[in-house]
Amino acid sequence: MDSRLGPAPPRAHWPPPRAHEQARGYYPPFTVLEKFLQTLMDGLAVGSLYALIALGYTMVYGILKFINFAHSDIFVLGAWISYATALFAGYNDLDPAAAGIQAAPFPVWVLYGLGGATFVALVVAGIPKLQGRPLSESARALLLGVTWAWACAGMALAARVLQGAGWSIVGGGAILICSMLTCGLVGFTLERVAYKPLRNAPRLNVLITAIGISLLLQNLGQLEWMFGTRPQGMPSLLPDAVLAEIGGSRPSPDADWTVQPVRIRLLDVIAAGTAIVLMLALDRLVFHTKIGRAMRAVSFSERNAALMGIPVDRVISFTFVLGSMLAAAAGFLYAQKYTKLGQTADTVWVLLGLKAFVAAVVGGIGNIRGAMLGGILIGLLEFFGVAYLIPQLRDVYVFGVLILVLLVRPGGILGSTAVEKV
Amino acid sequence: MLEVESLAVSYGAIKALHGIGLRVGRGEIVTLIGSNGAGKSTTLRAISGLVRPAAGSKIVYDGTSIASRPPHEIVRMGLVQSPEGRGVFPNMTVEENLELGAYVRSDRDGIDADREKALSLFPRLKERFRQSAGTLSGGEQQMLAMARALMARPRLLLLDEPSLGLAPQIVQVIFRIIREINAGGTTILLVEQNAHMALKVAHRAYVLEVGRIVMEGPAAELAASDQVKNAYMGRHA
DSSP: OOGGGOSOOSOOOSSOOOHHHHHTTOOOOOOHHHHHHHHHHHHHHHHHHHHHHHHHHHHHHHHHSSOOTTHHHHHHHHHHHHHHHHHHTTOOOSOHHHHTOOOOOOOHHHHHHHHHHHHHHHHHHHHHHHTTSOOOHHHHHHHHHHHHHHHHHHHHHHHHHHHHTTOHHHHHHHHHHHHHHHHHHHHHHHIIIIIGGGTTSOHHHHHHHHHHHHHHHHHHTTSTTTTOSSOEEOOOOSOOOEEEEESOOEEOTTSSSEEOOEEEEHHHHHHHHHHHHHHHHHHHHHHHSHHHHHHHHHHHOHHHHHHTTOOHHHHHHHHHHHHHHHHHHHHHHHHHHHOEEOOTTOHHHHHHHHHHHHHHHHHOTTOHHHHHHHHHHHHHHHHHHHHHSOGGGHHHHHHHHHHHHHHHOTTOSSOOOOOOOO | OEEEEEEEEEETTEEEEEEEEEEEOTTOEEEEEOOTTSSHHHHHHHHHTSSOOOTTOEEEETTEEOTTOOHHHHHHTTEEEEOTTOOOOTTSBHHHHHHHHTTTOOOHHHHHHHHHHHHHHOHHHHHTTTSBGGGSOHHHHHHHHHHHHHHTOOSEEEEEOTTTTOOHHHHHHHHHHHHHHHHTTOEEEEEESOHHHHHHHOSEEEEEETTEEEEEEEHHHHHHOHHHHHHHOTTTO
């Protein structure tokens, strides 16, 4: 675990730490079963977050056939937006002086406030005149964006009120929604501004644009009036407790160190639970609703989908919004688990997004259930590799398996080359 | 019902249509015949809004110009196309394909009733209802494509080469159903290479040659003309 990601979760060391090492905060090892269980839990918790991010990659690929490299930045942005909103809502339970943390100056309330005010102005001034006449596409996009900002402002305010009233858990939920909404809007805007004009351009152009957007987001985020260049500590927005301990603290066989129990943390359960609920909701949406059917139709053929009367542009926008919202949720949950936020171009954080991309490819790019499976697998692989093989090779396991999958089964685990019958 | 005037389409530097004109009256079956590359599919694509026609092209449907409308709005107006190569969604079931056909509608009862109607028109699809469309035979896929187009409750149905690559018996079935659909009150614009069959079912016909309309008239008249017989019906005549 990289030191920048905050206190490492309990994990094994070999050889066992000596007394002076323990004093420096080393975690003692577990016995065989406990180590296995702990690794399994960590892998599942982080894997389910990878899966959430991977869904965004895979959905966009399924429809537009390009890798949206800016997606990992949406994930980082999700964490930062929830951080900024949390500060706005009054969750500053960290001691800034002690931790050497300075609040980011990102004026989240200006954004939301302006958005809300514009929306009210639009409603008051514009709607009566528009009655009975269809809105133009750009007017609709503007209205949508402003509504979005208004909803965010409402959520942020709600979180503030809830926090003040001592309902901090519900407030944390409001911040999660706020972050998802904001990133959804960012995803929508990116697609409209950067990708839509390239709809008929060669895929390579779109890919390069995506990389450019990714760099743009990383560097915009480092501006002083955005999030700044310093890592920050994430206030805890979700409850955490040790739900259960498997095994107990006891001296090791040579009584040199203490065996730690496996701790099932409430936070992990909430994180994995939220991720799983979101994934189930998405699966239901894609496979059992009208808009989901439209998404699958567009991903098979834009032209034939259009002939069904499906508004292709809107479905594509919807896909971007959905993927960005899931990535934001993953960012929120990851920041809750590891409590430290790297700056927006932080390699560790950007790499997390890339690992999710690997997960999407391993599961079969374009395949929604494949992305979920791939995410969990990559999470498990990473944590088991670190725990049982060489910990320093954390990233090697992930990218190694990518190469392996590409060699043995290029379509991914669940991906298949579609056979068309004429 | 549909009036097309000086419709020109180019793909880059290549002109596919050089300003054609055609008219489809309410209740008619009109066929557009011509050889490969004559621009038949391009015509339908331009009408459906899939390709942008050149400036000056006029496409008027039911009194409104649709030349610059996006395809999904055109479908909403009741102008529905069953595309060339069927365009069924192979990884979805027959049921889901039919549901997609009714995408623009939200009257659940009406959709269910129309699905029953479509299935009685194509009993084969009833047997394959829960099967994925990719596993159907070519003829069944064509039936699915047509049934799916009917699910949108079209007032004008564009059919692009429904007989392409099908066995002669299946072609007979398809054309019988085209007649039935028309008898039910749906106007049809039929694009075909199989001039023999197309001229048999159609009321009027246009002959398209490298982007230009070269002949038009009542289908029976064209079927009797030597020019059409020699150029398009050699095998059948």
